[in-house]
Amino acid sequence: MHSSLEEVLNYFPPVLKDALAALPPSVQNRLEEVRLRRGRPAAAVSGGREFFLGPSGVARTPEGAISCSEPLMSAFLEAVSRASLYAYAEQVRRGYITLPGGHRLGLAGEAVLSGGEVRTIKHIGGFNLRLAREIKGAADKILPGLLAEGRLCHTLIVSPPGSGKTTLLRDLARQISNGVEALGLPGCKVAIADERSEIAACYRGEPQLDVGRRTDVLDGCPKAEAIMMLIRAMSPEVLITDEIGSEADGRALEEALHCGITLVVTAHGASGEDICRRPVIERLVRSGGLERLVFLSRRRGPGTLEGVFTLSKAAGGHNIRPMPAISAAITAVGGSRV
Amino acid sequence: MTLLGALLLVVAAGLLGERAAAWERYKLDLLENLLVGLLVLRAEIDYLATDLAAAMRRAAGAAPAAAELFAGMAEELAVPGMAAGPAWRRVVGRWCRRKRLDGRLPGILSRLEAAFGPWQAAEVVRHLELVQKLLIQERDERRAKLDGTVRLWRYLGICGGLTAALLLC
Numbered sequence: 166m167h168s169s170l171e172e173v174l175n176y177f178p179p180v181l182k183d184a185l186a187a188l189p190p191s192v193q194n195r196l197e198e199v200r201l202r203r204g205r206p207a208a209a210v211s212g213g214r215e216f217f218l219g220p221s222g223v224a225r226t227p228e229g230a231i232s233c234s235e236p237l238m239s240a241f242l243e244a245v246s247r248a249s250l251y252a253y254a255e256q257v258r259r260g261y262i263t264l265p266g267g268h269r270l271g272l273a274g275e276a277v278l279s280g281g282e283v284r285t286i287k288h289i290g291g292f293n294l295r296l297a298r299e300i301k302g303a304a305d306k307i308l309p310g311l312l313a314e315g316r317l318c319h320t321l322i323v324s325p326p327g328s329g330k331t332t333l334l335r336d337l338a339r340q341i342s343n344g345v346e347a348l349g350l351p352g353c354k355v356a357i358a359d360e361r362s363e364i365a366a367c368y369r370g371e372p373q374l375d376v377g378r379r380t381d382v383l384d385g386c387p388k389a390e391a392i393m394m395l396i397r398a399m400s401p402e403v404l405i406t407d408e409i410g411s412e413a414d415g416r417a418l419e420e421a422l423h424c425g426i427t428l429v430v431t432a433h434g435a436s437g438e439d440i441c442r443r444p445v446i447e448r449l450v451r452s453g454g455l456e457r458l459v460f461l462s463r464r465r466g467p468g469t470l471e472g473v474f475t476l477s478k479a480a481g482g483h484n485i486r487p488m489p490a491i492s493a494a495i496t497a498v499g500g501s502r503v
Numbered sequence: 504m505t506l507l508g509a510l511l512l513v514v515a516a517g518l519l520g521e522r523a524a525a526w527e528r529y530k531l532d533l534l535e536n537l538l539v540g541l542l543v544l545r546a547e548i549d550y551l552a553t554d555l556a557a558a559m560r561r562a563a564g565a566a567p568a569a570a571e572l573f574a575g576m577a578e579e580l581a582v583p584g585m586a587a588g589p590a591w592r593r594v595v596g597r598w599c600r601r602k603r604l605d606g607r608l609p610g611i612l613s614r615l616e617a618a619f620g621p622w623q624a625a626e627v628v629r630h631l632e633l634v635q636k637l638l639i640q641e642r643d644e645r646r647a648k649l650d651g652t653v654r655l656w657r658y659l660g661i662c663g664g665l666t667a668a669l670l671l672c
Contacts (some may be wrong), residue, residue, distance in 0.1 A: 175583035240586060242621040248580060248587035249554035251624035285623065 169296040170196055172266040176244040176294075178237050180220065181207060187222035196296055202273075203238050203290040206230030213466065242289060245270055255385065258285055259361070267297035267366025267373035297366055299374045303329070303468065304336040308348060310473035311429075311457050315349050317341060317403060318475075319422070319454055322431040323440050324461035329468030330431040331363050331407055333461065335374055337429055338364065338405050342377020353427075355380040356401030358391035364407055389413035396424055403427045415445035422454045435462070450476060509672055513664035520660015524653040531649060533568050533602065534642040537612075538635065540566035540573050545631045549624050555587060556580040572598045572612075587619035611637045 170193050174182055177199075184207070185199070195212035202208075206227045207218040216223050217230035224230035231237075245262060246253055256262045260283075262270045273291030277284045311320050320337075324330045344352030359365050359382050365372035367384035376382065381399045383391040388406055392414075395401055404426045409418065410433075418428055428449075434440045440458075441447065449455050460471035540562040547558035556577045563573035572594060579590035592613060599609040611634060618630030 178584075239621060243586055244584050246621055247554050247556065248619050248621065249548075249552075249556075249558075250621045251548060251627060252552045252554045254552065254623065287623075 169266065169268070169298060173199075173264065173268050173294060173296065176241060176264075178240045178244075180231055180237070181218065181241075184218045184220055184222060184231055185209075187220075189222070192223070197298075198296070199292075199294040201233045201238060201241060201292040201294075203233055203235065205233060207233055213463075238290070238292070241292065254285065256362075258283055259385075260286065261361070263362045263366055263368055263373075265368050265373060267299070267368070269295045269297070269363070269366070271295065297374060298332065299335065300332050300468075301336060301339070301375065303333050304340055306470060307333065307459055307473055308337065308340055308345065308350075311337075311459075312348060312350060313456070317350065317353070317427050317429075318456035319428045319449075320430070320457040320459060321440075321446065321449075321455045322429075322459040322461065323434040324431075325435045325463065326433060327467060328461045328463045330461060332468060333459070334405060334407060334429065334431055335364050335376060338380055339375050339377040341403050341429070342380040352377075352379050353402040354400065355403045355405060356395040356399045357382045358386065358388050358395060358404070358406040359384050360386060360388045360391065361407070364405065387413075389417040392417035392421055396421055396426065401426055403429060405429045407431050408433060410443060410445060412445060415448055418445075418449060418454065419452065422449075422452065428454060505672055509668035512668045512671070513661065516664025516667065517657070517660045520656045520658070520663070523660070524656040527645075527649060527652045527656065529568075530604070531642065531645050533604075534608075534638060534645065536566040536568035537572075538638055538642065540569045541631055541635050541638070544573070545628060545635070548631070549628050552624065555619060571601070588616045591619050592616045607637075607641060611641065 170185065174185060177185060181199075181201075185193075185196075188196070188209075188211075192211045196209060197213070198210040199218075200208045200210070206224070207230055208215055209218055210216075217227050218224060219229050220231060242250065245264065250257065253262050257272060260272050262272070264270060271291075271293035272286050272289050273293075274286040274289035277287055311318050322330050322333060338355050338357060341350070341353050342355040344350055355377055357364050357376060357380060359367065362384050364374075365376045365380070365382040365384065366374045367382055370384065372380070372382055381395065381401070383395055386394065388409070389411070392404060392406065395404065404418075404421050406414075406418075407430070409415070409430045418430065421428060432440060432443065432446060434443075446455070456476055458474040458476060460474070462469045462471050464471070543565040544558050544562040547553040547561055548555070553561070559573045559577035559580065563570040563577065566573065575594040575598060576591055579585055579594055580587060582590075595609060595612045595615075599605075599612070614637070615630060615634050618627050618634075
């Protein structure tokens with residue numbers, strides 16, 4: 166059985182535990198998600214394919230699947246929270262719980278609002294357990310393209326959700342932090358602003374996934390604030406963060422640039438057109454804050470590398486216009502494929 | 504010899520009475536310790552958001568006379584997949600049997616079964632508060648009766664010894 170599944174198996178009530186244990190090894194090894202919705206059949210996703218969970222593994226029909234009754238859901242939540250849901254109040258407010266091993270449990274239910282902000286989620290009726298998969302070496306192909314004259318370039322990784330951005334970012338953090346002798350890249354002080362605990366998957370302050378020897382993680386803190394705190398307190402050489410987009414993020418990243426910190430960031434987007442619509446990204450490109458663009462997709466499965474592009478200031482570009490195709494967008498800013 | 508035998512009988516019965524009186528005092532001490540333990544538990548849950556097993560261990564440290572109860576629960580919680588409510592019921596049953604606790608106390612403690620589960624802090628605290636109130640009531644009642652009960656056991660011991668000695672002589 167895959168170690169990721171083994172780590173979470175004990176959280177499940179016996180009927181689901183048996184169902185998961187009965188899955189064929191090929192399905193277990195590629196298991197990505199287990200979804201439980203109150204009163205509906207238990208489902209799982211393996212290798213990008215969704216199926217229902219029956220008492221002896223894969224159910225052929227939804228009717229033959231295990232129904233997620235109230236006691237089953239309650240027992241699962243109790244096991245996951247170690248009968249201490251109150252200890253995860255802040256995470257519940259944000260809609261997820263990070264588990265040992267870096268696995269993440271997404272929650273759906275009734276949001277309780279206070280002053281227009283989510284205070285907590287009650288009547289939790291849906292779980293999405295996403296298994297953390299650490300792929301060491303995911304950045305091997307990309308990293309050489311991110312270096313120029315032995316220096317790491319400011320990099321933006323773009324992809325649609327679920328295309329392996331965070332996995333790539335995590336491995337980049339590990340390699341940059343540890344250093345890569347073969348590429349002449351010395352180990353750097355890396356700081357990660359991990360607002361949603363996705364990169365390092367901290368559990369009680371400790372990264373559950375390998376993000377490198379010289380990496381400091383500020384977990385669960387709003388990105389913009391985390392970036393400023395890390396700049397002030399941890400004096401990083403490289404700053405890594407996920408899913409930039411807001412104006413506040415942009416301002417904090419510009420501040421990091423002014424401090425001489427190298428940025429490695431990600432943003433959601435399926436095409437060049439998508440990223441061109443983000444004023445924050447456009448501003449970063451203009452100011453020379455982004456030198457490399459990495460595009461990922463799910464075309465041949467999660468983590469399909471569409472290309473690593475360089476953005477050249479000299480080309481007089483840095484004026485990203487909406488373009489449907491990635492390469493066209495890159496050309497428009499005077500960039501080229503690495 | 505008869506006199507010596509009678510004296511020994513009275514002394515033995517007196518000691519038995521004293522022991523029963525000490526047991527009454529110990530039960531009060533136990534109640535005090537339970538209250539301290541629950542207070543620590545509540546603070547750990549409400550203010551520090553400590554997870555339940557760790558909170559139980561801290562409560563055990565703060566309440567030596569009731570340590571076995573709280574530490575027992577922490578041990579049960581370490582078993583993967585163990586539901587906290589049934590675990591508490593089991594631990595309380597075991598502890599009350601071992602301590603020979605009867606009356607209302609086991610029932611009061613069992614009420615906490617509903618407090619331990621996938622609940623938010625406010626819900627857990629509400630249950631803890633209720634149990635604390637019931638324990639305080641129980642303690643106050645026992646404390647009010649303590650002097651009388653202790654005296655009763657002592658007199659019963661000595662008088663019982665004297666009666667037995669008179670009957671046997």
